[in-house]
Structure formats: C-alpha cells, structure tokens
Amino acid sequence: MAHAESGPLSAASSTPTVNAAVTRSHSADEEKNLQNGSQLEKTESKLAPDLAAAVKAIEAADPQPEHGEAPDGGLRAWLVVIGCAVGACATFGMVNAWGAFQAYYTVQVLAGTSPSTIAWIGSVQYALVFIPGLVVGRVFDMGYTKLPLFCASVVLVAATFLTAQCTQYWQFLLCQGVALGIASGTIFGTIVGAPAHWFKHRLGFALGIMALGSSVGGTLYPIIVRNLIKRVGFPWTMRILGFIETFLLAILIATVERRLPPKRHTGPFIDLSAFKSVPFSLYGLSSFLAFLGIYTVLTYIDVSAVSEGISEDFSFYLLAIANGFSALGRIIGGLVADRTGPLNVMIPATFIAGIMTYIWPFATSVGGNIGIAVVYGASSGVYVCLLAAPIVRMGRTHDVGVRVGMSMTLVALGAVAGPPISGAINAATGGFKFTGVYAGTAVMAACVFMLATRYAILGRFWGKV
Secondary structure, eight states, X not given: OHHHHTHHHHHHOSOHHHHHHHHHHHXXXXXXXXXXXXXXXXXXXXXXXXXXXXHXXXXXXXXXXXXXXXXXXXXXXXXXXXXXXXXXXXXXXXXXXXXXXXXXXXXXXTTTSOHXXXXXXXXXXXXXXXXXXXXXXXXXXXXXXXXXXHHHHHHHHHHHHHHTTOOSHHHHIIIIIIIHHHHHHHHHHHHTTTHHHHOSTTHHHHHHHHHHHHHHHHHHHHHHHHHHHHHHOHHXXXXXXXXHHHHHHHXXXXXXXXXXXXXXOOOOSSOGGGGGSHHHHHHHHHHHHHHHHTTHHHHHHHHHHHHXXXXXXXXXXXXXXXXXXXXXXXXXXXXXXXXHOHHHHHHHXXXXXXXXXXXXXXOOSHHHHHHHHHHHHHHHHHHHHTTXXXXXXXXXXXXXXXXXXXXXXXXXXXXXXXXXHHHHHHHHHTSSHHHHHHHHHHXXXXXXXXXXXXXXXXXXXXXXX
16 A cells, blocks of 8 residues: 555655655654544544533523624613613602602691501502512513503503592502502513613613612602692692603603513513522522611601701701712712622622611711711612612523512512511610611621622622622
C-alpha cells in the first residue's frame, strides 16, 4: 500500500534511499494525523454533553428567541412605563388617600360608628390591591392585557361615582372597600409585570419610574380630597375624582401592552412548585414580614404628631412630605439597582426604614417629625419601588406574572394584618412607642430574610444580585 502511494515519486527519483525516506515520512504523517483525529474525537465527545446542556439552558431561558432581547428603551417601551406609572397613580392615589376619607367619615357621614370599624374599609381596600395578583398574574401570562385593564377601569370609575351616593357603612364597604380594591388590584397586578417585557438591564429604573406614579398619587390625592370636601362637599369630591381617574385610566389602556407572545403551556393558576426555589420562598417571607410594619409610620405619623401637640393642619402634610421624598427614593433606588442589583439596594434602604420606625415614636417636635418623614419616605420608597425586581430575575419572563402574583398575595397578608396589629398595640398601651418597636422589628426581620435570599442566590456574601 505504501509503495503504490509513493510510486510517482519513485519513478522520478534515482535513489532507493530517498524513496524509503519519503515512504517513512508519509507513514509517520498518517500516524500523526490519526492520533490527532483520535484526540479531536475525544475532545469533541467530552465537549458534546456540555454544549448540549448549554443549548438546553439557553432554550429554557428563552423559549422564543426569535423575539429578541428586551429593547431596554425606545418610544414604545417608555410609553409602557409611563402608562404603568399613570395606572399606579390612579389606583394607589385613592388607596393612599384613605386617611382623609376616614377622618371625614368619623365625624360626618358615619358619625357614631367606631373608628376601628370604619378602618376596615381602608384595610379591605388595601389588601385587595395585592390579592388579585394571584389570578391576574396568570391571566397576564396567558396574553390578556387590554381586556382586564379595561374591565377593571370601568369598575374603578363606577365604584368611585357610586361612593358619592353612599350613606351607610355597608355601602361604603362594598363600593370603596371591595369594588374599588378589586379593581385597583386587577390593574396593579397587570401593570407590575409589563415593564419586564420591555426592559432587562434597565429594569430597576423602569420600575422606579412606574412606582413614581404611586408616590405622586399618594401625595396629591389626600390633599385634593381634604380641600375639595371643604369646598364642594363629599359627593362632588368623589365625582371629580371619578373624572380624574377616567382620564388617567384612558392613558393606561392606550399605552400598556406586553411585548412577548403568551406562554404556550400556562399550567395551573397557582404554581406552588415556585416555592421549591429557596430564594423565592425566602424572599416571599421577607415581603410578608416587611409589610407587617413598613406602612405603620405612614399610617400613624400624622396622628402621633397631633398627640405630641403639633397642629392638625400641619400634621396632615407630614404624609405628603413622606410621599414626596418617597418619589425621590424610588427614582434613585431604581437607577442604582441597575448597576448593583436590586437586593443590594433594598437591604440597606429597608434597614434605614427600620431604624426610622424605631425612632419615630420619640419625635416630639415639628423638625423631628419632618426629619422622620423625609428619611423614612425616601428609604421606604426604595424598598417599595424594587419590590418586584428580585422576583422578575428568579425565572423566565414568560411566566413572570404568576410569580409576581403569588408573591403579592403574601404581601397582601402582611398588609391586611399589619395596620390592625399596630392599632391594637397602640390601643392597649396608650401610645406609639411599643407600636414602633413592633413595626421596626418586623422590618428588621425582613432585612434578615432578604440577606438570606441574597446568600441563597449567590452562595457567597459579595456580588451583584
């Protein structure tokens, strides 16, 4: 075989030694090539499982790669964020204005009904902002966006107009508590997952802009309600609010849309397998603990200021100050989170909010209460605006709705239990010092579980998450 391959060279050469040398050279080259081929086959067989695993991981992370990565900007993406912010303003504006409504109901429409009984209207409304997320999140993953937003908007506006006609407790409970709460929760459960379809690397900033809407609503709505009731009366106050919400919700419906197609296999509405994830479970527990205490200061700061001798007219604006600086915290927190990771921003901010909660009952002067409102508003704003950001990063974008929905249900449990517990402690002790201890400890416990979530994700103490 070797002689046949080297025949032409042998005819051209007159020296048999040269022919033999060439033959040995060819044989050596063939043997070397065979060895290299064998090594290459071994290398390829070693790499093949790793490559297959990588491909499967990529396919699992993005089952429809033809839609590309999130644009992280552009007119359409920012219109979605603006629409979400407007929706948050319309929903949380009414929710955060509850203090003004409670004060009016206690002395006017529902005079004679105990304040704790009246407070249940606000508690039910507040809890229902989060509870529908369990169902709405799955509906969002199924591809429905405009329909739930439109239906909820109609109910929200109708409930607002009907509240103007209410004269009895059960009527207020149904209209302002249940109907308005469910409508607000349906809207919030839909818009909280929308930015993740359009933003990835700048998601924190997008969520901060969206949360800015709730701060604006929380600042303006109580002032609007308090002043309009004095000037035009309660019925026309509610009708004016209804017209304002009609305008805001029209912008919401026109701008908010999902980018990715619906998930092909949606599964059950409640996907309990998500709790098999240690980070998800730890973070859900931290959210529940945080909302047992995170809104205690915002709920009672004006009441505690009045109890210390500060005028009622000024004390009312402490909540507006807190909400105003909350807006600042939400924007800055979102920007920093895109660089360092949401948990790395949320943990220190929540820690500061916990410290302020401990200090709050001991503030007896105007300056002290303003300082608490400023620092607490900014730090709690960082936590609230980034609440959904870690959950978005714990799985695929296509089923972000159901994960956020389940987490928000845990938040709702804390939100509905926290204020009554704080109120009961205040009633039992006759002051706010032990209320501050309870709420501050709940917030600090939330920090501990956020640290545990961070370690469960990274497996170490340092890193971006």
